[in-house]
Amino acid sequence: MSVGEQPIIIKKIKKGGGHGHHGGAWKVAYADFVTAMMAFFLLMWLINTTSPEQKRGIADYFAPASVSETTSGAGGILSGTALGPDGAKQNGAMSIIQDMAPDSKNPDDGKSKEGAKSQADSDATSTEALREQLRKREEASFASAAQSLRQALQDMPELAELSKNIIIDQTPEGLRIQLVDQEGRSMFNTGSAVPNDRAKLLLRAISKVINQLPNRISIYGHTSANTGGAKADGDWTLSAGRADASRRILQGAGVDPDRVYQVSGKAASEPLYPDDPSLPGNRRIAIVLLREAPVLPPDHGL
Numbered sequence: 518m519s520v521g522e523q524p525i526i527i528k529k530i531k532k533g534g535g536h537g538h539h540g541g542a543w544k545v546a547y548a549d550f551v552t553a554m555m556a557f558f559l560l561m562w563l564i565n566t567t568s569p570e571q572k573r574g575i576a577d578y579f580a581p582a583s584v585s586e587t588t589s590g591a592g593g594i595l596s597g598t599a600l601g602p603d604g605a606k607q608n609g610a611m612s613i614i615q616d617m618a619p620d621s622k623n624p625d626d627g628k629s630k631e632g633a634k635s636q637a638d639s640d641a642t643s644t645e646a647l648r649e650q651l652r653k654r655e656e657a658s659f660a661s662a663a664q665s666l667r668q669a670l671q672d673m674p675e676l677a678e679l680s681k682n683i684i685i686d687q688t689p690e691g692l693r694i695q696l697v698d699q700e701g702r703s704m705f706n707t708g709s710a711v712p713n714d715r716a717k718l719l720l721r722a723i724s725k726v727i728n729q730l731p732n733r734i735s736i737y738g739h740t741s742a743n744t745g746g747a748k749a750d751g752d753w754t755l756s757a758g759r760a761d762a763s764r765r766i767l768q769g770a771g772v773d774p775d776r777v778y779q780v781s782g783k784a785a786s787e788p789l790y791p792d793d794p795s796l797p798g799n800r801r802i803a804i805v806l807l808r809e810a811p812v813l814p815p816d817h818g819l
Contacts, residue, residue, distance in 0.1 A: 655808060658730055659692040662806070666694065666726045676722055679715055691732065691807040694723055696763075697789065698741075698800040705800070710758030712766060716802075720763055723804060724770035732806040734772070735779040736760045741799035742785040757782025763802050778807060 567575070663685045670680045682702060684695040696704050696719050704716035712720065727734060738756035742748050760780050768774050788794040789801060 656687075659687055659806065662692060662726045662729055665729065666723065669722050669725065673722070676718060679719055682715070683719065688805070689808075690735075691805045694726075694804045694806075695789075696720070696723075696802040696804075698797040700797055703797065703800065704802060705759055708755070710755060710762050712759070712762055716763075717766055720766045721770045724767050724772050727767065727772050727776075727804070727806065730806055731776075732809055733776050733778040734767075735781075735805045735807060736764050736767075736777070737803040737805070738763075738782045739787060739789070739799060739801045739803065740785050741796060742788070742794035744795055748785045752784035753782050755782070756784050759802060763804070767804075 564572075666683070666685060667680075670676045670683065679702075682697055682699055682704070684693075684697055686693055696716060698704055702715065703713070704719075705712055738758070738760035740752040740756045757780070760782055764777055764780050768777070785794055785799065788796075788799040790796045790798055
């Protein structure tokens with residue numbers, strides 16, 4: 518090397534390979550990713566397994582709650598008021614006492630219209646079911662009474678021949694027992710309001726059946742029209758007299774007078790045989806055991 522020349526220095530730099538790792542930062546990122554995915558799938562599973570009520574409860578739990586419900590500007594403990602001399606919370610120097618009337622409770626509070634309608638329908642259904650049950654019981658009682666009367670007519674020789682003079686049926690008004698005139702066997706003498714012996718026998722037998730039931734009774738007298746269909750004015754008085762005479766015999770046989778609801782004469786206005794109003798069968802006494810309206814409890818259906 519000559520004098521004055523600087524030495525040449527060669528610096529060799531070794532470059533590292535491209536396959537080396539850069540620390541552990543990627544592991545943290547991967548762990549966060551796996552945790553987030555696990556939380557996501559856990560959330561999906563919980564959403565699919567919870568009921569709507571549980572979801573609503575969870576939503577209410579996380580809903581933001583209001584810190585203050587007052588509309589005062591202060592919104593603090595005193596709600597914008599000051600402490601007065603008497604230690605109470607005051608709006609000024611004067612103490613104000615405000616009496617509030619008690620809130621009246623609406624009987625319909627807490628009940629929807631659908632609920633009230635459903636309750637009304639249920640009450641109506643139960644009332645109708647009770648009425649139907651009482652009606653069936655009354656029908657059974659009427660049928661038993663009719664059977665008892667028919668049996669009595671068969672068991673008593675003096676009444677057996679008069680069985681054709683009795684007609685028993687049920688009408689909308691109630692159980693009807695009719696004493697009907699037959700050709701040659703009438704219940705009353707012509708133009709008379711006094712029952713003959715056969716009518717008295719039948720009325721006493723009927724009184725035993727009437728006493729088996731508590732129903733009230735109505736008694737109607739009927740006459741037949743004259744030949745040619747003419748109606749006599751005196752038939753009204755005659756039919757009413759025959760009905761009242763039958764009432765006296767029934768009461769004499771033990772029927773309570775308070776059970777007699779109506780006694781009236783129909784004359785020839787309601788013939789049993791409309792095609793021939795002059796037939797003897799139109800002359801009759803009708804005794805009706807009235808259907809009673811079912812007695813329901815005073816508070817039923819309320």
